[in-house]
Amino acid sequence: MTHCILIGAPVDSGQQRPGCLMGPAAYRVAGIARTLAALGHTVEDMGDIDPGPSGTETSANAAVRHLPETLGWTRALAAAGRAALARGMPVFLGGDHSLSLGSAAAAAHAAEAGRPLFVLWLDAHSDIHSVETTESGNLHGTPVGYLAGHAGFDAFPPFPAPVPEANICLFGIRSVDPAEHAALAATDIVVNDMRVLDEYGFAVPMRAFLEKVRAADGMLHVSLDVDFLDPSVAPAVGTTVPGGATFREAHLVCELIHESGLMTSLDLVELNPFLDEKGRTARMMVDLVGSLMGRKVFDRPTRAG
Numbered sequence: 001m002t003h004c005i006l007i008g009a010p011v012d013s014g015q016q017r018p019g020c021l022m023g024p025a026a027y028r029v030a031g032i033a034r035t036l037a038a039l040g041h042t043v044e045d046m047g048d049i050d051p052g053p054s055g056t057e058t059s060a061n062a063a064v065r066h067l068p069e070t071l072g073w074t075r076a077l078a079a080a081g082r083a084a085l086a087r088g089m090p091v092f093l094g095g096d097h098s099l100s101l102g103s104a105a106a107a108a109h110a111a112e113a114g115r116p117l118f119v120l121w122l123d124a125h126s127d128i129h130s131v132e133t134t135e136s137g138n139l140h141g142t143p144v145g146y147l148a149g150h151a152g153f154d155a156f157p158p159f160p161a162p163v164p165e166a167n168i169c170l171f172g173i174r175s176v177d178p179a180e181h182a183a184l185a186a187t188d189i190v191v192n193d194m195r196v197l198d199e200y201g202f203a204v205p206m207r208a209f210l211e212k213v214r215a216a217d218g219m220l221h222v223s224l225d226v227d228f229l230d231p232s233v234a235p236a237v238g239t240t241v242p243g244g245a246t247f248r249e250a251h252l253v254c255e256l257i258h259e260s261g262l263m264t265s266l267d268l269v270e271l272n273p274f275l276d277e278k279g280r281t282a283r284m285m286v287d288l289v290g291s292l293m294g295r296k297v298f299d300r301p302t303r304a305g
């Protein structure tokens, strides 16, 4: 059984559609603590983290939005995550995906102690821009670049221990702009886009990545973006992209991760409850956390005799 530590991260500064700051409350209302406890885990809720007063940092890239706020969140969430990793498994309740600038830094700090860090990015997007190159200026599109140790993050604290590209797996991506295509082509990042998943299914590429983590005795940070899911099952996200994971595919992925026993920290990001339909996306995400932590959606009865 796992000691699960909920960390509220009402981050709204990494993108432009207001509402993600309501995410942590929605996960609590949807019963995330109850769900984890029912599976036999112990649950501690650190409440919502305070990013502290914003500084006055600026970027040479005039497009960048909310840099001081995002830096405040990054420092505060990295600290909270480090404290949580010392005694259990942090579950970051987002908040937009810029929160992973901090959560991944916490995971990398813990991994510095010995075991290598692997990162599984369940997302429609590759999030591999940098502060200095983003054209939209939305910093939720940058955490993969940051954790991989790419250039263009001079405004940020140096990433504790950049994650080797071969240890990063993008899974489910289907919306990649030309700059990101070029960046990805030049890396060793494992890219399982929807074309790959259409051809091989979800289980084979997922098992292959998890086997790499196991072989290296690695820690595994999982970052689950609502837009990994198809909008038909998860409408409450500002960046819907058609053609995402179905209900069953998403649960399969989560069950495989659980069976591996490898996950050491988790982000739940980009839920925008203001766009939800009677809480169904929040409930779907909580159900996926259930699968990540041991629940089987469909029983597989053993054949008698």
Ligand SMILES: [Mn+2]
Binding pocket: 097, 123, 124, 125, 127, 140, 225, 270
């Ligand atoms: Mn994302």
